C-alpha cells in the first residue's frame with residue numbers, strides 16, 4: 001500500500017505546488033520536466049517515509065494523518081497563499097478554538113473530501129497482510145531504500161533545474177506536502193526538547209529604577225498596546241487615503257501623539273513577533289528564535305515596577321508567564337463580548353480595579369500595563385468590529401476570502417483598523433484623565449506585531465517566511481503618546497520626536513526604548529537601540545544615586 005499512497009500524496013496532495021510550477025515562465029517542455037522530476041522525487045521521499053511507518057498498528061493512523069495534513073495544507077495554500085514552515089507550524093500548534101473556528105469553511109470541507117477522502121477510504125477498506133516482524137522489517141528497509149533511491153536519482157537527474165528553482169522560489173520548498181509539515185514538526189520538537197530542561201537566562205539582574213523615581217510626585221503609568229495584524233500602509237497616519245485613524249489624527253493634531261511611520265516587525269506572525277518584541281535580543285541576534293532569555297517584563301518587574309498583561313487574544317506566547325496576567329476569554333460583558341470572544345475595548349473594563357489589585361509597593365513606584373489586542377486578526381475580519389464601528393461598507397462577511405470582492409475584503413479589514421483607532425482613543429482618554437487628576441504620569445506606546453496581505457500577489461493573511469515576506473506583512477504602524485508629566489520626568493522633547501517620526505526603526509528598538517522611557521537602569525539597556533533616546537535630555541546617571549540599601 002506504500003507506493004500507491006505515496007503517489008497520491010505526491011501528486012493530488014500537492015495541487016497548489018503543481019499549479020505554481022505550471023504557471024511559471026519558461027518553455028512547456030521545461031515545465032513538464034520540472035513537474036515530472038519534482039513529482040517523482042517527492043513520491044520517492046514520501047514512499048521512504050511511509051515505509052518507515054509501515055508497521056501493522058501504526059501504518060493506517062500515520063498514513064491517515066499525512067493525508068489529512070496534505071488536504072488541510074492544500075486548502076490553506078489555495079485560500080490564503082500560505083506556506084508551511086516551522087514558525088507557521090508552531091503557530092498552528094499554539095492556536096486556540098476561536099482561531100480554528102474562524103478558519104472552518106465549506107471550501108475546507110470540500111478540499112478535504114477531494115484530497116483525503118478517496119485514499120482514506122481505500123486505505124481503511126483494504127485488508128492488511130500479517131507478516132512476521134523480521135519479514136516486515138526487511139520489507140520496510142527495502143521500501144525506505146527504494147524510496148530514497150528514487151528521490152536521489154531524480155535529484156541527480158534534475159539537479160540544475162531543481163536547484164535553481166529552489167533558489168529563485170524559496171516558498172516552493174515549504175509547499176511540498178506533507179513533507180513540509182513533517183519537517184516543521186521535527187524542527188519544532190527538536191527545538192523544544194533541550195529547552196524544556198533549561199530555565200531562561202536571566203536578563204538585567206542589576207535592574208534598578210533611575211533618579212526620576214526619587215521623591216517622585218506621581219508614579220508613572222505606561223500602557224503598551226501590542227497590536228495584531230495592523231499594516232502601516234492602511235493607517236491613515238501613515239498616508240493611507242481612507243480615514244482609518246480619525247481619532248489618532250485628532251490626538252496627533254493636539255500635539256502630544258507622535259506617529260512613527262517607518263517601523264518594521266521582527267516576524268510575520270504572532271508566535272515570532274510577540275516574544276521578539278519583548279526580547280533583549282535584536283532579530284539578528286536571534287530575537288526571532290524560541291526565547292532562551294527573560295524579557296522586558298521580567299526586567300521591569302525586577303526593577304520594582306508593577307507589571308500587568310491583559311490578553312484579548314490567544315495568549316502572550318510565554319512573555320507574561322512570570323508577571324501578573326489576565327485573559328478576557330471568560331468575560332461576558334454585554335455589548336463588548338459575543339460568541340465567546342470580546343472586542344478589544346473590553347480590556348478597559350474594570351482596568352482601575354485590576355491595577356488596584358497589583359502589589360501596592362510596586363504600584364507606588366510605577367505601573368506598566370500591556371494590552372494584547374485581537375486587532376485585525378483574520379480571516380474573519382468582520383468579527384473584530386461591533387456593528388456600531390463599521391464605517392467602510394459593504395464589508396466581506398465570510399472567512400472564505402475568495403467569496404468576497406477585493407473591495408469588500410479591504411472594507412472589513414479597514415473597519416478593524418478604525419476600531420483599533422477607537423480603542424486607542426478610549427485608552428488615551430483614560431490615560432489623559434489619570435494624568436489630569438494628578439494620580440499618574442501617563443504614556444502609551446502602540447505598535448503592531450506584524451502586517452497582513454490582502455490579496456497582493458495572491459497572498460492573504462500573514463506568516464510568509466521573513467526572508468521573502470512582502471512589505472505588507474512587515475511594515476507596521478506605531479504611535480506614542482506622552483503626558484506632560486511623563487515628558488518632564490523622561491526629559492523627552494515632542495518636537496524632536498515628531499522630527500524623527502520617519503526614522504527607520506524596528507521591533508529591535510522596543511525593549512530598550514521602554515527601559516529608557518521608564519528610566520530603568522541596567523547593563524542590558526543599550527542606548528543605541530533606544531528610539532526615544534536621541535530626544536531625551538541627559539539624565540542623572542545611576543552612579544549619581546545612592547543605592548537604597550547603602551547606609
Ligand SMILES: [Zn+2]
Nearest residue numbers: 229269270449
Ligand atoms: Zn499576530
